[in-house]
Every structure is written in C-alpha cells, then in structure tokens.
Amino acid sequence: MKILHRYIILSFIGPFLMTFFIAVFILLIRWLYVYVDDLIGKGLSGGMLAELFSYVALNTFPLALPLAILLSSLMTFGNLGEHFELVALKSSGLSLQKIMLPLMVVAFLTSVGAFFFSNNILPYVNLKMQSLIYDIQQKKPALNIKEGVFYNGIEGYTIRIEKKDDDGINCEGIMIYDHTDGTGNNKVITAKTGRLALTDDKQFLLIDLFDGASYEEVAEKESGDNYPLARSIFKEQSVRFDLSGFRMVRSEEDLFKSNYAMLDMKQINEMLDSTKAEKEDRITSFKKEFTEMLSEQNIFRNKKDSVAVNSAKQDSTVKFIRNPLGMNLPPVTSAAQANNSVSGKSRSIIIDMALNIVRSKKYYIESLISDMDNYDRPVISLNVEWHKKFTLSIACLILFFVGAPLGAIIRKGGLGMPVVVSVIIFILFWVVTITGEKMCKEGVLPPYTGMWIASFVTLPLGIFLTIKATSDSALFDADKYLKPFRYIGKLLRLIP
Numbered sequence: 322m323k324i325l326h327r328y329i330i331l332s333f334i335g336p337f338l339m340t341f342f343i344a345v346f347i348l349l350i351r352w353l354y355v356y357v358d359d360l361i362g363k364g365l366s367g368g369m370l371a372e373l374f375s376y377v378a379l380n381t382f383p384l385a386l387p388l389a390i391l392l393s394s395l396m397t398f399g400n401l402g403e404h405f406e407l408v409a410l411k412s413s414g415l416s417l418q419k420i421m422l423p424l425m426v427v428a429f430l431t432s433v434g435a436f437f438f439s440n441n442i443l444p445y446v447n448l449k450m451q452s453l454i455y456d457i458q459q460k461k462p463a464l465n466i467k468e469g470v471f472y473n474g475i476e477g478y479t480i481r482i483e484k485k486d487d488d489g490i491n492c493e494g495i496m497i498y499d500h501t502d503g504t505g506n507n508k509v510i511t512a513k514t515g516r517l518a519l520t521d522d523k524q525f526l527l528i529d530l531f532d533g534a535s536y537e538e539v540a541e542k543e544s545g546d547n548y549p550l551a552r553s554i555f556k557e558q559s560v561r562f563d564l565s566g567f568r569m570v571r572s573e574e575d576l577f578k579s580n581y582a583m584l585d586m587k588q589i590n591e592m593l594d595s596t597k598a599e600k601e602d603r604i605t606s607f608k609k610e611f612t613e614m615l616s617e618q619n620i621f622r623n624k625k626d627s628v629a630v631n632s633a634k635q636d637s638t639v640k641f642i643r644n645p646l647g648m649n650l651p652p653v654t655s656a657a658q659a660n661n662s663v664s665g666k667s668r669s670i671i672i673d674m675a676l677n678i679v680r681s682k683k684y685y686i687e688s689l690i691s692d693m694d695n696y697d698r699p700v701i702s703l704n705v706e707w708h709k710k711f712t713l714s715i716a717c718l719i720l721f722f723v724g725a726p727l728g729a730i731i732r733k734g735g736l737g738m739p740v741v742v743s744v745i746i747f748i749l750f751w752v753v754t755i756t757g758e759k760m761c762k763e764g765v766l767p768p769y770t771g772m773w774i775a776s777f778v779t780l781p782l783g784i785f786l787t788i789k790a791t792s793d794s795a796l797f798d799a800d801k802y803l804k805p806f807r808y809i810g811k812l813l814r815l816i817p
C-alpha cells in the first residue's frame with residue numbers, strides 16, 4: 322500500500338508543480354499588464370525589478386494554489402483513468418476514496434500551509450510590495466533628452482537638442498532655458514555644439530557648451546516695462562544640473578501598515594476590538610450630549626416656569642404662554658389674546674430661532690450617522706480580510722474534491738481537456754468569490770456569507786462528482802443522454 326501511495330503522490334507532484342508555476346507566471350503577466358506604464362522609463366535597476374517581481378509572485382500564491390490543486394488532481398486521475406490504472410486498482414478491491422486518500426492528505430497539508438502563508442507571510446509580502454510600487458510610481462522618469470524635443474524633466478530648466486550623435490554624448494544645436502528664478506523665459510543659453518556627461522556618482526549632469534551665447538533680461542526698478550538685455554558670447558562653458566530628484570526615495574513602511582491586507586489575524590482582531598470600542602464610545606457621548614441639549618431647552622426648566630404654571634392652575638381664565646426658546650410672554654385670558662399679544666416681528670424671530678434649533682439637531686444627528694458609516698466600513702473590510710485567510714485555504718481542499726473525481730470520470734490526461742475543464746470551473750469559482758467579496762464591502766451581504774458563498778456553491782459539486790465517480794457513473798457519456806430521445810424517435814416512427 323505504501324508503494325501505491327508513493328506512486329500516486331509522485332504522479333501528482335509533477336503536474337502540481339508545473340501547473341502551479343504556470344499559474345504564477347500567468348498571474349504575474351496579468352499584474353505586469355496593469356502596472357507596465359508605471360515601470361517603463363523609470364530607469365529601474367535589474368535588482369529592483371527582481372525584488373518587485375518576487376513580491377508580486379509571492380502575492381499570487383493564494384490564488385495560484387487552488388488552481389494548481391484543481392488542475393493537477395484532474396490531470397493525475399485523468400491519466401490514471403486513461404491508462405486503465407484506475408480500473409485495475411478498483412478491480413483489486415480498492416475504492417475510489419482509498420485511492421484518493423494519499424492525495425487527500427497532500428491537499429489537506431497544502432490547505433494548512435496556504436493558511437499559514439496567508440496569515441504570516443502574505444501581510445509582510447503585501448507591505449513590501451505596496452511600498453515599493455508606491456515609490457516606483459512617485460519616481461520621476463529616467464533622464465532621456467531626445468532630439469528636437471523640449472525636455473523639462475529637470476526642475477527649473479527646459480532643454481532642447483537639435484541633433485545627437487550615435488554615442489549619445491556629442492550633440493549640436495543646444496538651447497537651455499533657465500526658469501529657476503520663477504520669472505519666465507528671461508535666461509537662455511544657446512550653443513552650436515556640446516557634450517553630455519554624468520558624474521561618477523550620477524548625481525549631476527554636466528553639459529560642456531562650445532561656441533555659444535547667453536541672453537538675460539535684467540529687471541530694474543527704473544526701467545518700468547522695458548527690460549535691458551544682457552548678452553555674453555563664450556567659446557566654452559559648462560552647465561551643471563542636479564539630478565537628485567531622479568533618485569528613488571524609499572518611503573517608511575510604517576505608513577502602509579494600517580492597510581487591512583497587511584495585517585495578520587491577531588492584528589485584525591485587535592483593530593476590530595478597538596474600532597468597535599470607539600464606535601460604542603461615540604454613541605455613548607452622542608446620547609449624553611443630545612440629552613443635555615434637550616434639557617437646556619426644556620420648556621419648564623426653572624422656577625419662573627413652575628410659578629407660571631401654578632398661577633395658571635389657580636386661575637383657569639389666565640393662561641401663561643411660553644415659547645420653545647424659553648421666552649416668557651405676558652399672561653392673557655384667551656388663546657386669541659395670546660396670539661394677538663405677540664407682534665409679527667417677534668413671532669418671526671421666535672420661528673427663526675426654533676428652526677435654527679431644529680437644524681442644529683438635524684446636523685448633529687447627520688454627523689453621527691456619518692461617523693457610524695466611517696466605523697462600519699473598516700469593520701466590514703477587516704472581517705472580509707479575516708475570512709479571506711480561511712476561504713482561499715479551504716478552496717484548495719474543496720477544489721481537490723472537484724478535480725480528482727472529475728478526472729476519474731473524464732479519464733483524459735495531459736493538458737487538453739483537463740485544462741479546459743479546470744479553467745472553466747476555476748473562473749466560475751473566482752467570479753463568485755469576487756462577487757461575494759464586492760457585495761460584502763458594499764454592505765449587501767454579511768462577510769461570513771459573502772466570503773464563503775463560493776465554497777458553499779462548490780462543495781455540493783465536489784460531493785456530487787465524488788458520488789458519481791465512486792459509482793462509475795457515465796456522467797459525460799453522450800449516448801446516455803441521447804438514448805431517451807432515440808427511444809422517442811422510434812415510438813414516433815411506429816405511430817401512423
């Protein structure tokens with residue numbers, strides 16, 4: 322039995338490694354297609370590109386693993402079925418579950434490893450990758466002065482070169498505009514020929530100019546709108562440009578640590594607890610402040626109000642009028658007299674003040690609603706990341722139970738039919754996963770439902786295929802599905 326287990330595992334490892342690295346390569350190309358514009362023309366070194374690509378490749382592991390498990394298990398059992406090895410094993414008394422047992426253990430260990438990777442290594446990889454991508458995006462394009470084009474990549478200068486030799490050093494028709502003083506094109510240097518060179522530390526660009534002239538408009542207080550022109554002719558002159566702005570400056574990684582994708586489960590739980598505590602404190606303070614605001618505007622909040630009420634009770638013909646703002650009105654004998662006792666101007670003032678109070682309450686409540694939304698969104702995103710560490714790991718195990726029995730049913734190995742079927746299943750799985758995640762972040766579904774919906778859909782498929790493969794069901798036999806129609810056709814021909 323150990324020999325059989327070793328044989329099946331060795332048959333699985335080859336396709337698994339091949340499909341895994343193919344999946345990583347495809348996902349890396351997909352990422353490169355998105356970020357290619359940020360990389361071109363930045364003068365990045367080979368070491369920096371290798372570092373970036375290694376981080377991106379590691380970032381694709383959680384997605385590449387389920388695809389590799391699905392495809393390799395389908396190929397392995399497809400090869401066993403195609404070469405009648407699966408039939409021989411079953412005829413010897415082994416069930417499909419016993420044949421799958423060694424690969425079940427491998428898939429389980431792979432799921433455990435995927436969870437460990439997602440929780441412990443992937444946050445660090447995401448931190449390094451995102452900080453490096455940000456620094457590359459902020460970096461200026463590399464120095465590249467083309468012929469006949471005004472180049473303004475160097476801050477404070479605009480350079481135009483009419484013609485450059487093949488060596489990229491000697492050039493003709495040089496024109497340099499100096500804008501460093503912020504007064505416009507009042508300084509220009511021209512030269513017939515010149516030489517371009519970088520210092521050894523590549524911190525400065527030196528341009529040696531030959532047979533040229535410099536022009537400068539001199540601004541004087543007494544000249545008004547007319548500026549005298551100063552011109553000087555030279556045989557040889559050197560101009561130095563600071564290239565420190567072209568260096569890539571690495572940002573502090575602490576700036577990116579608050580991103581949810583860069584947290585492990587312990588950090589996610591701590592941030593969830595702190596966010597929920599802040600939300601509860603905000604609600605408590607709102608209730609307290611809102612109660613105080615209402616108590617300050619209580620209609621009967623002082624002794625004068627209670628005295629007025631008591632006097633109104635003693636004399637039923639006398640009524641004490643008080644507006645919501647606490648203003649006492651003179652006692653009158655009827656509501657009509659009370660209404661007449663308040664002038665139109667006073668009535669409009671009272672109404673305006675009452676409306677202002679209502680608006681202030683409204684804005685205060687709206688601010689609380691906005692704060693609650695600011696608390697709820699991070700909580701949702703944190704829960705999504707928490708569940709994602711499990712779902713992508715469990716997907717390795719679930720997709721194995723889809724691929725292995727499906728390969729036993731199809732009985733086709735190689736990279737033909739198995740690749741097509743695996744890609745279709747995985748695309749459907751991934752589309753459902755992305756849709757569920759998006760619905761979670763939009764608040765349509767709770768995270769424990771949206772993040773697991775793809776697994777809930779795929780698991781019954783795996784159970785169904787395992788049952789069919791165990792019973793040697795001809796699931797993809799076209800004759801089986803056409804047989805009822807043929808029988809109906811025969812009956813129709815017998816009917817006159």
